[in-house]
Amino acid sequence: MSTTPPAGPLCTRDSLASELRDIGLQPGETLLVHSSLSSLGWVCGGPGAVVMALLDALGDRGTLVVPTHSGDNSDPANWSNPPVPETWWADIRASMPAYDPRTTPTRGVGAIPEAFRNWPGAARSAHPQTSFAAIGPRASTIVDSHALDCQLGERSPLARLEEARARILLLGAGFESCTAFHLAEYRIPAPQVDSSFAVMTPQGRRWSTVRDTSITDDRFDDLGAAFEKERPVVRGTVGAAEARLFSLADAVAYAQVWLAEHRPRASSTQTPSREQRGEKGG
Template sequence: MTIKPPTGPLCTRESLASDLRALGIRPGETLLVHSSLSSLGWVCGGPGAVVSALLDTLGPEGTLVVPTHSADNSDPAHWTNPPVPEAWWDGIRAATPAFDARTTRSLGVGVIPETLRTWPGALRSSHPQTSFAAVGPRAAAIVDGHALDCRLGERSPLARLEEADARILLLGAGFDSCTAFHLAEYRIAAPQVRNSFAAMTSRGRRWSTVGDTSISSERFDDLGASFEKGHPVARGRVGGAETRLFPLTDAVAHAVAWLPEHRPRAHGV
């Protein structure tokens, strides 16, 4: 059996920080990062080196924020990747552990957010499905008050990031992963849905159902391409990763105008 050598480029904490500074990340700012570790190349030190490089670039006055979503804490009736037998649904609803901001692992957002989730001093918002984790002096203000009936809207960290004039870094990730676009869905005429999860309440663990706005990433890649044509987006390479940097406020405002015309109905759950 032939073992293939690793592919590059070789990335270190120092080289990544240098690339991030060259892209335009500023000390002291608030940064929401969507990321792909594999896109960077071979990273000496793994995801911890990436988190360290981001924190080095932001400095002690900066705040780093990542999505730490846990989509598996949801109604199994809506699962498609893969689906589970209907006969299991009640059992899953009864047995799904309640969300715990300290211990519930993130899912589907990559290993870099999972690394930041357990970083010393990290704080995490309390939504069972769409939490965010943050490190830095603005962390508490960003993650506090995440309402159970507002996954990614006005009472979520996304709105607090907007208030903080945060910028978004797509680090080897595409516009289809840009969660800030979802904030726009709460500001247009979007359908309402029932959303279920296991949460800890004053009466202990409960399977809870709340009303919320329908969300979907459908056509976010097209939305991002449109945004990039009309707004300044810093582009460059961090390691081997194609990277974009832009203000969250601009992205949300563009999405508010674009979505009703190009995606009249949201089909999310």
Template sequence: MPTPPPTGPLCTRATLASDLRALGVEPGETLLVHSSLSSLGWVCGGRVAVVQALLDALGPDGTLVVPAHTGDNSDPKDWGNPPVPEEWWPAVREATPAYDPLTTPTSGIGVIPEAVRSWPGALRSAHPQTSFAAVGPAAAVLTAGHAQDCMLGERSPLARLEKADARVLLLGAGFDSCTAFHLAEYRIPSPVAENGRAVMTPQGRRWVTVRETSVSSDRFDELGADYERDRPVVRGTVGAATVRLFPLADAVAYAEKWLPVHRPGDV
């Protein structure tokens, strides 16, 4: 059978930038973007056009930030999608490449963050599992000082984004992808977990285990629905995608109150 024609709408760098401006993205601001390329429609230029459009809307004084996570640099005992045989675990721990901010690709978060990570001038934070990448004048400040034992807390780019009055753009992504909510988990009583990963040390590559606040996106979709009901969230469309735009600090403050009530088992 013949391949069916692509479904629209047709999106270009120019139309995407226009939609972003109409939504309310402002030149000069700092924007944390969670994204889904497939939600936009048929994008001429793919992921590159989307990044170009975001940078066009932000202008030369704005800064684009994305999660650049590397969830596969983790202990194989925790893998479930898919799991690997227990007899493989020692070999996997021994062979996993050490995290390198310059070369380690993103994993599990879509193709747009990978395009930003490799963008000319992009900077990336140092955490071997939950790094962020940024392009723009504030990139160095936002990505600096990401502590190895603080995935998404006070010594991560999320806290720096909060201080910078950044906004969050969910570009075809749901609230279950909203990393800002994780910052709230560090500000309420939360369990602690041990996480293993391959890192580069002055002595060379090492497999290390670190105790960190345990983070989970469980019920973030419900948290987001309540947040959107109670707080001023801009909602619109970019291409075919449903898009939400809101202040990061406001979302974190709301989550700090919501999580202890609705996820009391975590406390």
């Protein structure tokens, strides 16, 4: 057994809620959170305490949304972390469990979203790879009607969050985790690619392939650095974590211009996104 004291600071539900209010969270607002539990310090109560602190800060009229992605429900031909032998691909496609919003675990988004998707009252969207979960009075409006051929575009919760004037909180997470930037990708010229996953239909489980916009988080870190230099971003500390708070609509509008100028994409030979490979950070 280790005798090394845990790394601090000590974070509690109350201390986290207080610090979240201090950086500007408002009761009644709609908030999309990307998070890293380990960045906070030693959290008494683990990820559940962070969820409760966020809900405390938003109050009963607020709506909390988190990514609950499950990118491992995807074509094994695209897997790289780790890859699997090509001789396995057909069996994986035939055997992959169908997405179920009630039971499918998250992958690659951290411990807080995994706790959140199981939270009483949480509603979760229907996309097998890029679902979001929400709690609060706007939850159903945000997560309903997530189209299978629209991972993170106009028929996804991101567009509904934009309509709700949501803000984004990066809680110990970097801009490379900012899924809202993907909404901008749907609004600039982009190739279409195949996206495959296992879904449940009225006829039973089915391996399905749809055409969707090609997305990639390449250069999101550069995009984020430029965004916070030119646009309002509140920065602060929650526990030991660096926190950034900003308008989702502002981030999407800025990204739409920046990506068109700095990351031209003329072909469909894009590297699959980390969502598709199951590697996306929280």
